[in-house]
Amino acid sequence: MKAVKISEHVYWVGVIDWNLREFHGYSTKRGSTYNSYLIMAEKPTLVETVKAPFKDEMLERIASVIDPKDIKYIVSGHAEMDHSGSIPHMIDLIKPEKVVASTMGVKALQDHFHLTHPIIPVKDGDTLSLGNMELKFLETRMIHWPDSMFSYLAKDELLFSQDAFGMHLASSERFADEVAHDVRLEETAKYYANIILPYSSFVLKLIERWKGINLNVKFIATDHGPIWRDGGAEIIPLYEKWALQKPEKKAVIIYDTMWKSTEAMANEIAGGLIEEGVETVVLPLAASSRSDVALHVLSAGAVFIGSPTLNNNIFPSVADSLVYLKGLRPKNKIGAAFGSYGWGGEALEQLNQWMKDIGIELVSDGVKVKYVPREEDLVKCFELGRDAAARLKELV
Numbered sequence: 001m002k003a004v005k006i007s008e009h010v011y012w013v014g015v016i017d018w019n020l021r022e023f024h025g026y027s028t029k030r031g032s033t034y035n036s037y038l039i040m041a042e043k044p045t046l047v048e049t050v051k052a053p054f055k056d057e058m059l060e061r062i063a064s065v066i067d068p069k070d071i072k073y074i075v076s077g078h079a080e081m082d083h084s085g086s087i088p089h090m091i092d093l094i095k096p097e098k099v100v101a102s103t104m105g106v107k108a109l110q111d112h113f114h115l116t117h118p119i120i121p122v123k124d125g126d127t128l129s130l131g132n133m134e135l136k137f138l139e140t141r142m143i144h145w146p147d148s149m150f151s152y153l154a155k156d157e158l159l160f161s162q163d164a165f166g167m168h169l170a171s172s173e174r175f176a177d178e179v180a181h182d183v184r185l186e187e188t189a190k191y192y193a194n195i196i197l198p199y200s201s202f203v204l205k206l207i208e209r210w211k212g213i214n215l216n217v218k219f220i221a222t223d224h225g226p227i228w229r230d231g232g233a234e235i236i237p238l239y240e241k242w243a244l245q246k247p248e249k250k251a252v253i254i255y256d257t258m259w260k261s262t263e264a265m266a267n268e269i270a271g272g273l274i275e276e277g278v279e280t281v282v283l284p285l286a287a288s289s290r291s292d293v294a295l296h297v298l299s300a301g302a303v304f305i306g307s308p309t310l311n312n313n314i315f316p317s318v319a320d321s322l323v324y325l326k327g328l329r330p331k332n333k334i335g336a337a338f339g340s341y342g343w344g345g346e347a348l349e350q351l352n353q354w355m356k357d358i359g360i361e362l363v364s365d366g367v368k369v370k371y372v373p374r375e376e377d378l379v380k381c382f383e384l385g386r387d388a389a390a391r392l393k394e395l396v
């Protein structure tokens, strides 16, 4: 395993996790990478490490450039264990002169690893001399952890952006422009929806700041997936759009079903939306992950959620997506609930409350149907789709 040179002085020494299919609740159908970077300065510096089980692969890549024991500094931009997991081993192995992290990062690293080796805190705007070049630190709190911090290497016009601007994608390509456009768009959107969305207000502040400080950036080296080398021309406007969450003429219908009644209702709602020219995605939860739900909710102006009543409750798979969505805090959505029942039909009211708690503006009290929808029930569902489409058109 060899390092990959990505700029004049920087090598990618990370790992490709082809097998990853689940990342703390996020379904990663295309795997991921944990990116670690070696700056070949007078004081060789490692920016980020990798998940602990992959440390030997990282060391092998480093060894293809220098003896790992010649590394003088380690920089931690983010303390989550997919990036910090190998820091304790690296400290033991190379005994670095300095390990640096943001103030919150120092605390987080100590709380994770109970280290005895000192970690040096750096603040926003601080610099670290690497001898013949310099790293500048930019705190990016809450994108997406309190400790998150960018590091900027002016010499190579390269920004180490920790988790921001990343994607979960295992690939042989190291640069984003080498990956098919639809793949990188889907995976960056999915990453934003599942990881960054709750922190959108911080993203907007970061972009404002970015516009103000005029950093000379060619490379954005993220912690996951390929590296951007277009100065952010593609990913920054996407982040701005996703952070603003302006409603779009798109609807997503999320449902599960027991005996196909709720499914029939979902299909009729979709029919009404489609007839009104709204792009519509129907996600049966038996075949869709909560991460796919988040991906489509990101760009949808209207969200419909359907559940049968099971034992006086919402169906478990629907409850899973509701809990997940509530945590992601999407904004500027309208929607409605629907579902079939046999006896009490409690799920509809519960769905309505959940949707209000998520922040979705209900355009209707919803539709519920006893056992199997009759023709007039299906018409009600179709009309719900049409009415919501009309409301959505007023908003976009």
Ligand code: FEO
Binding pocket: 078, 080, 081, 082, 083, 144, 163, 223, 224
């Ligand atoms: Fe890739 Fe927040 O860790």
